[in-house]
Each structure stands twice: as C-alpha cells, then as structure tokens.
Amino acid sequence: MEFVDISYSAAARTDAQRQFDVYLPTDAVPSPPPPLLVFIHGGAWRAEDKGDHKKLARGLAAATRYSVAVVNYRLTPRDPPGDDHFQHPGHAEDLLDALLFLTTWxxxxxxxxxxxxxxxxxxxxxxxxxxxxxxxxxxxSITPSLTPTASLCDAVKAITLSEGIYDLELLLSDFPNYREWFIAPTFGRRGSYAPFSTTTFPLIATHIKWLIIHSSGDTLINTSQSERMYHHLCVLNGNEAPTRVFRNINRLSGDHNDVLLGLDYVDIVKDFVLNHA
Known part of the structure; x- marks a missing residue:
C-alpha cells in the first residue's frame, strides 16, 4: 500500500518539492503501526526527486517490515545568476519541517x-x-534555524548516512571543480566553507545510533568523508561509541548512486535498524 504526494507544508500544499510519499510493508495497514524509515535523497542540493527512489523504498519496506517515507525538499537552481536564490540552510530547514510533520501526522x-x-x-x-x-x-552557532525539538530528537532512534558529504573543505580539496558546480551555488561564494563542515559540530542527543556507509567504488565522494565523520562521532560519543557508532565501508563496490539499486544496501540498512530497534 502506498500514499503519494502528501504535503508537509501548510503554506505550500501544492509545492511538489515539499511533499513526501509513504510505502507500507503490506497491502493492509499494519496493526500496531510499525516504526518509520525516512529516506532523504541526494543530488548535490540541486537535483533528484522522491519518485526516483520508489524501488528502494519498496525494498526497504519489504525487508524491514517498517513503513517507509521518502521526502522531497526545495532545490537550488542549477545555474543561478547570482547569490539571490534558494540555498543553504533552506534545504535542511525543509527537511526539519518534514520530520516535525511526520511526528504529528x-x-x-x-x-x-x-x-x-x-x-x-x-x-x-x-x-x-x-x-x-x-x-x-x-x-x-552557524544555523540556529536547524535546531530540532526535544520531542523530535527523542523520536529519532538511529540515523544511517551513505556516501555522505560532511567536510566541505576536504571535499573541495579532493574535487576542486565542485566549487563552481554546486558548492558555491548552495552555500554562496566564500573564501572558506569550513563553518559549514558538520565534522566540527557537537553532539545533541546521546541515545541516537549512527551508521556510516561508504562504497569502495564511489567515484564522486571519497571515503575520507565518511571516515572523518565516523571518527568525529566516535570522539563525541566517547566510551559509548562502540554501542552507538558503526560503519560499513567495505561491503559495497558500486558507484555513488548505484549503491541504492542493489540488495546489499537494503540488507545493510535492515540489519542495522532491526538490531537497534
């Protein structure tokens, strides 16, 4: 059973970029209602749509027996003429709005x-x-509009991050052409993007479990991004890190988005969430 094009914004009910889809694990509504997996797509802050990930959502619902939501958010224009356009932190603000809506819907x-x-x-x-x-x-300290509520933090039990971007300066060191392609349009033209690197941010909620996934075959984002975030989370969690922070960087071998198409990715997520339910 599937429900599509549900608005999470009272101010923009017809905006397709502020909608989500929900996929149920069965043809009938489960009783009692299961947990919810929420998938947020990539696309360099400027591309992709929730509809691109139907197969993944159906696979996750079938494997975990959880309901699955796939969320859209507004995108930065591909070729903005200047800095007067939708950019960070707007995408994450949309995501935060969606997550808050999902806790009350x-x-x-x-x-x-x-x-x-x-x-x-x-x-x-x-x-x-x-x-x-x-x-x-x-x-x-840099984007106060992204502060989650205590009730949302309590609801979130675990976070899986795959092929992630975290340290923007490291990313530009590895891929200098990304500056003009999508970093400057997304974050504005700056001498340094270090303030936006999430590998420096403190911990908010200590109960959340983290899984960092990275494919050895990713040609768009180097493994060093995931390694840096993994080690940052381990430091933040201290002695509790072995029970809160996990990584999988050697099982997948596909390219950046190709990893989402295979059964291995679904299996990795399934094992993580079911072991930390």
Whole structure:
C-alpha cells in the first residue's frame, strides 16, 4: 500500500518539492503501526526527486517490515545568476519541517496512522547526509534555524548516512571543480566553507545510533568523508561509541548512486535498524 504526494507544508500544499510519499510493508495497514524509515535523497542540493527512489523504498519496506517515507525538499537552481536564490540552510530547514510533520501526522484520512511517530529511523544519502548532520549535530552557532525539538530528537532512534558529504573543505580539496558546480551555488561564494563542515559540530542527543556507509567504488565522494565523520562521532560519543557508532565501508563496490539499486544496501540498512530497534 502506498500514499503519494502528501504535503508537509501548510503554506505550500501544492509545492511538489515539499511533499513526501509513504510505502507500507503490506497491502493492509499494519496493526500496531510499525516504526518509520525516512529516506532523504541526494543530488548535490540541486537535483533528484522522491519518485526516483520508489524501488528502494519498496525494498526497504519489504525487508524491514517498517513503513517507509521518502521526502522531497526545495532545490537550488542549477545555474543561478547570482547569490539571490534558494540555498543553504533552506534545504535542511525543509527537511526539519518534514520530520516535525511526520511526528504529528495522523496518517491518511481514510486509514489513520500508518506508522509509529515515536520510532523514526532516518536515512540520508550524499548531500542529505550533510543535511541530517546539520540538524542532529549542534549547528546552532552557524544555523540556529536547524535546531530540532526535544520531542523530535527523542523520536529519532538511529540515523544511517551513505556516501555522505560532511567536510566541505576536504571535499573541495579532493574535487576542486565542485566549487563552481554546486558548492558555491548552495552555500554562496566564500573564501572558506569550513563553518559549514558538520565534522566540527557537537553532539545533541546521546541515545541516537549512527551508521556510516561508504562504497569502495564511489567515484564522486571519497571515503575520507565518511571516515572523518565516523571518527568525529566516535570522539563525541566517547566510551559509548562502540554501542552507538558503526560503519560499513567495505561491503559495497558500486558507484555513488548505484549503491541504492542493489540488495546489499537494503540488507545493510535492515540489519542495522532491526538490531537497534
């Protein structure tokens, strides 16, 4: 059972970029409602759509027996003429709005609740890994609008991050052409993007479990991004890191988005969320 094009913005109910889809693990509404997996797509803050990930969402729902939501957010224009356009932190603000909505939504009017809003498992791929770490690590010194509520933090049990962008200066050192391609349009033209690197942000919630995934075959984002975030989370969690912070950087071999198409990715996520439910 699937429900599509649900608005999470009261101010923009017809905006397709502020909508989400929900996929249920069965043809009937589960009872009691299961936890919710929330997948947020990548696309360099300027591309992709929730509809691109239907196969992944259906696979995750079938494997975990959880409901799955796939969320859209507004995108930065591909070729903006200047800096007067939609950019960071707007994408993550949309995501935060969506997550807050998902903690209060009562489900489709015809069927009622289709997941347990007190048990959320979040998944960010590529640039949305940066968005999630901007929200669930403490970025208040640079982007206070991304501060989550205590109730949202309590609802989030675990976060999976795959092929993620975290350290913008390291990214530009590895891929200098990314500056003009999408970093400057997304964050504005700056001498340094270090303030936006989420590998420097403090911890907010200590109960959240983290899984960092990276494919050895990714040609768009180097493994050093994921290694840096993994080690940062380990430092933040201290002695509790072995039970809160996990990584998988040797099982996948596909390229950046190709990893989302195979069964291995679904299996990795399934094993993580079911072991930390």
């Amino acid at each position: 009562q489900g489709p009017s015809a069927v009622g609740p289709v997941y347990n809003p007190a048990h959320l498992y979040l998944m960010g791929h590529s640039c949305s890994a940066h968005m999630l770490t901007s929200i669930f690590l403490d970025s208040s």
